[in-house]
Amino acid sequence: MTVLTISPESSPLVHAAAAAVLYLHIGAGSVGILSGAAAFVFRKGTPLHRLIGKIFVVSMLIMSGIGACVAPFLPTPERASVIAGILTFYLVLSSWMAVKRKPGQIGGFDYSLLLSSLSITGAGAYFFWLAMQNPRGMLDGQPGAAFVMFMIIGSLAAVGDLRLILKRGVTGATRLARHLWRMTVALFIAANSLFLGQPQVFPKAVQKSGLLNVPALLILALLLYWLGHVGYGASKRRRLHKSAGLQGA
Template structure:
């Protein structure tokens, strides 16, 4: 997020509030990235993993909420930051709800999630279209591909939300995968916002080395690994139960 501009004529209280919002956004984002990374390390389902997960959820909701609300009021409004903030907030909240709810449970809140994912997809498509109308193919300094990413992620999320509603909830590997990919993509967005979106905070040697691309690539690799692990586990369980079902029949 760019520096929040406050007029020099504004009161000291306004300047202090702007600084507090900025530092809270940065601090929450930093905690979110560190706790998200730690969640991959500690064994799933343990008390420590659950505690770290709660820290991740709270910090990411604060970070993304501030980003989405403040971005329209920057000296140069950043529509990409607005969508990124809303998308991250939505992904973290829906990921947390996937494991917070009992397996196979559905609530009115889940219908709101579908409306949110569809809105994100529609907004991303509209801003992508606006970017393509520009001679440079950009909008608010962001390339059209940035908005296309929101369309892709929003569409995948909407399909998952629709499936959850049709099936009246999700269970087993589907429930775990829903939690996993949403949490990881939210972490991916936060990491990109820091390492690629704010490269100026790092030494110039690091900026030129290419190391700032590593966190995003590592997060994507972890996502693919864990989704494959979940799918393989579900496949093994089906194979183990199949002989018993045939025998019982």
């Protein structure tokens, strides 16, 4: 995110407020990325993991909320940043609710999540269509492919939200997987916004080395590992239960 467009004639208080918003966005994003990485390191379910998780949620909500609200007022409005902010906010909030709420429960909030994921998917499709109307296939300086990502993630999220509503809640491995993939994709978006979206803040040597691609690849690898781990664990438990049932028969 670049600086807000502030008139030179504006009062010092307005300029100070704009700077505060920018630094809060940057600071919250940095804390979110660090706490998200730490959440993968510490043992799941421990008090320390839960504390880090809370820090991650608060910092990411602040970062994404500011990003979504400020992006339309940048020198060059960035509609992709608006969707990215809303999507990240949605993913973090729904991920947190997946473990905060008791298993097998739903409420009006879950219907609002479904509406949000469908809206994100629709907005991504609309902006992709606008980009395709441009001879260069661009919108606000972003390629149309950027909006395809929002369509894919939004569609997957919408399917999960609909499934949760139809099944009247999720439990076990499905509940944990819902928490994991949403948190990790939110972290992936935040990391890309920093390392690939703002490469100018890093030394030239780092920019040319390709190292800025490493965080995103590492986060995706962790996502695949944990989803596989959760799925394998659930499959193993089912086999054990089935075996125990047969022996009991």
